[in-house]
Amino acid sequence: MEKFTVHEGRCVPLQRSNVDTDQIIPAVYLKRITRNGYEDGLFQAWRQDPDFVLNRPEFAGASILVAGQEFGTGSSREHAVWALQNYGFKVILSSRFADIFRGNSGKGGLLTAQVTQDVIEVLWSMILADPTLVLKVDLVARDISAGDFRAPFEVDDYVRWRLLEGLDDIGITLQQDAAIADFEVGRPRFLPQVVPIQQ
Amino acid sequence: MASTLAEKVWAAHVVRQAPGEPDLLYVDLHLVHEVTSAQAFDGLRLAGRSVRRPDLTLATEDHNVPTTDIDKPIADPVSALQVDALRRNCAEFGVPIFSLGDVEQGIVHVVGPQLGLTQPGMIVVCGDSHTSTHGAFGALAFGMGTSEVEHVLATQTLPLKPFRTMAVTINGTLPADTTAKDLILAIIARIGTGGGQGYVIEYRGPAIEALSMEARMTICNMSIEAGARAGMIAPDQTTYDYLEGRAHAPKGADWDAALAYWSTLRTDADAKFDHEVVIEASELAPFVTWGTNPGQGAPLSANVPDPKDFADANDRLAAERALVYMGLIAGTPLREVEIQTVFLGSCTNGRIEDLRAAAAVIQGHKVADGVRMLVVPGSVRVRIAAEAEGLDKVFVEAGAEWRQAGCSMCLGMNPDQLVAGERSASTSNRNFEGRQGAGGRTHLVSPQVAAASAVVGRLASPADLG
Numbered sequence: 156m157e158k159f160t161v162h163e164g165r166c167v168p169l170q171r172s173n174v175d176t177d178q179i180i181p182a183v184y185l186k187r188i189t190r191n192g193y194e195d196g197l198f199q200a201w202r203q204d205p206d207f208v209l210n211r212p213e214f215a216g217a218s219i220l221v222a223g224q225e226f227g228t229g230s231s232r233e234h235a236v237w238a239l240q241n242y243g244f245k246v247i248l249s250s251r252f253a254d255i256f257r258g259n260s261g262k263g264g265l266l267t268a269q270v271t272q273d274v275i276e277v278l279w280s281m282i283l284a285d286p287t288l289v290l291k292v293d294l295v296a297r298d299i300s301a302g303d304f305r306a307p308f309e310v311d312d313y314v315r316w317r318l319l320e321g322l323d324d325i326g327i328t329l330q331q332d333a334a335i336a337d338f339e340v341g342r343p344r345f346l347p348q349v350v351p352i353q354q
Numbered sequence: 355m356a357s358t359l360a361e362k363v364w365a366a367h368v369v370r371q372a373p374g375e376p377d378l379l380y381v382d383l384h385l386v387h388e389v390t391s392a393q394a395f396d397g398l399r400l401a402g403r404s405v406r407r408p409d410l411t412l413a414t415e416d417h418n419v420p421t422t423d424i425d426k427p428i429a430d431p432v433s434a435l436q437v438d439a440l441r442r443n444c445a446e447f448g449v450p451i452f453s454l455g456d457v458e459q460g461i462v463h464v465v466g467p468q469l470g471l472t473q474p475g476m477i478v479v480c481g482d483s484h485t486s487t488h489g490a491f492g493a494l495a496f497g498m499g500t501s502e503v504e505h506v507l508a509t510q511t512l513p514l515k516p517f518r519t520m521a522v523t524i525n526g527t528l529p530a531d532t533t534a535k536d537l538i539l540a541i542i543a544r545i546g547t548g549g550g551q552g553y554v555i556e557y558r559g560p561a562i563e564a565l566s567m568e569a570r571m572t573i574c575n576m577s578i579e580a581g582a583r584a585g586m587i588a589p590d591q592t593t594y595d596y597l598e599g600r601a602h603a604p605k606g607a608d609w610d611a612a613l614a615y616w617s618t619l620r621t622d623a624d625a626k627f628d629h630e631v632v633i634e635a636s637e638l639a640p641f642v643t644w645g646t647n648p649g650q651g652a653p654l655s656a657n658v659p660d661p662k663d664f665a666d667a668n669d670r671l672a673a674e675r676a677l678v679y680m681g682l683i684a685g686t687p688l689r690e691v692e693i694q695t696v697f698l699g700s701c702t703n704g705r706i707e708d709l710r711a712a713a714a715v716i717q718g719h720k721v722a723d724g725v726r727m728l729v730v731p732g733s734v735r736v737r738i739a740a741e742a743e744g745l746d747k748v749f750v751e752a753g754a755e756w757r758q759a760g761c762s763m764c765l766g767m768n769p770d771q772l773v774a775g776e777r778s779a780s781t782s783n784r785n786f787e788g789r790q791g792a793g794g795r796t797h798l799v800s801p802q803v804a805a806a807s808a809v810v811g812r813l814a815s816p817a818d819l820g
């Protein structure tokens with residue numbers, strides 16, 4: 156996983172609340188067997204509308220999604236996180252995230268930064284006034300800023316540490332490689348192995 | 355300190371413990387199938403990681419495979435893609451695999467035990483909730499999600515927060531016509547589909563000790579339907595007798611060392627469970643489900659319940675919805691419910707003992723007109739054993755279909771499915787809406803009740819055949 160300290164990017168205002176994971180990525184995409192390439196399924200139903208914010212040329216290439224409250228509710232599919240990341244999002248801002256989605260995001264390296272709904276409203280008007288606005292998301296200082304505007308955000312301490320270190324779950328466990336190897340030495344020899352069959 | 359069986363197995367697998375962090379546990383056996391593994395392997399590939407212990411990992415094809423014409427390519431493109439991805443991933447990462455056509459192929463939870471790979475005191479995991487089956491051997495066995503599958507592939511460990519422990523004690527003796535399936539359905543009806551949430555259940559007591567390994571697997575298999583993470587039964591002579599001589603069971607001095615260890619795998623007399631349930635076996639009878647979750651069950655001799663009789667508002671609403679979906683009218687005797695399909699198989703009841711029990715019931719009878727019966731062995735080995743005993747002939751002569759091994763009609767992922775409105779008596783484990791095919795209606799039953807129902811054309815027990 157890539158380390159995350161500071162990210163600067165343009166924003167997309169997603170002025171909707173209660174965005175569930177079915178809307179983020181519909182169930183038909185769950186039949187796939189890969190872990191990337193889900194960008195085409197992101198907000199698939201809404202993208203049929205040419206005026207949907209993601210279809211507007213001024214927001215192309217943005218990497219920060221500024222969403223309404225209750226983002227990521229519903230089914231626990233990790234594909235929702237993958238789809239957002241595959242599309243190019245590094246940060247999601249909302250005043251409230253669904254628990255499972257927030258957990259999955261932390262594991263996958265997508266920053267879910269929680270700010271107040273007032274901050275979201277201010278950001279929306281700033282972005283709509285100037286779509287080229289670049290927002291700075293500072294995970295070290297735990298704040299976002301653009302020009303004179305500055306606001307703190309909340310993020311789980313453990314998730315913050317993992318993102319700063321660039322560690323996914325497996326990366327964290329692999330730091331215990333010596334302990335795992337030690338444990339393996341002590342395993343009783345009567346335990347089975349799939350190959351070869353003991354005759 | 356006195357500890358339970360689950361706590362002992364847990365403690366023996368802690369690689370690392372640190373305050374405020376989950377325990378890092380070592381995994382002895384990781385079972386893999388085509389549905390939940392593709393993204394895990396892809397994740398390894400993206401991160402440039404390998405499988406740490408391919409020798410402790412075993413893949414088999416089960417959920418998507420057809421149970422007829424298995425020498426032809428898989429017709430459904432999505433199924434074919436998943437199976438093909440598994441084969442390629444196993445080849446790339448060096449993981450042993452039993453593919454369609456292999457004599458060891460079968461449902462992942464049937465294959466592990468029959469090879470002797472599942473042993474007491476082990477930690478067994480799989481990206482499948484019914485991994486709890488393996489707890490019948492006194493192993494701690496549980497299902498997990500795809501990112502955990504990737505974690506185990508890469509590290510052979512899993513970070514876990516401790517479970518709570520529950521004892522379900524079954525006193526007395528099961529009545530002669532009552533099986534392990536009836537028992538577990540009754541347990542789930544008693545404690546509810548959420549009653550086991552957060553717990554590892556240990557089944558104990560004389561009625562459990564009297565059960566065969568196959569029957570114990572049926573019980574542990576459905577622990578997940580009570581919401582539990584895992585189910586366990588302490589190993590005893592029945593366990594050792596089942597294991598001895600199996601391909602992967604310890605041999606010689608290893609066997610003696612294993613036995614010495616296994617005999618320590620008992621809950622200490624003064625150990626405390628977080629929760630205890632006691633059930634009297636002699637009060638049980640053949641049990642079937644009438645609703646759309648495994649907790650909505652009743653004795654076969656009962657009537658379809660009236661939602662009005664449920665005290666809890668949620669239960670009442672759930673019952674109302676279930677009766678609409680199931681097309682049932684409150685007050686109808688369950689014995690009058692007509693079925694069109696009978697499914698005998700799955701990781702709950704697709705082992706040789708289950709086929710024997712059903713064959714004994716159906717022998718000399720015919721499947722009723724208008725009823726189709728699918729008999730699907732849980733593995734190729736079960737199929738071969740059944741054919742050696744002539745069970746296939748019993749089923750075919752009765753008018754049933756004798757199929758190849760796989761998950762089959764347990765879930766609507768392969769060609770064996772119910773059509774909308776079709777009603778089945780099924781020995782599988784889930785009666786959720788659409789589980790056996792969109793709009794299909796499922797009654798969970800034991801193998802004996804399945805066989806009797808096939809003959810009568812309505813839900814029935816062997817006693818009804820006279």
Ligand code: SF4
Nearest residue numbers: 484700701761764765
């Ligand atoms: S038989 Fe059914 S429950 Fe068992 S592994 Fe297959 S699909 Fe899952």
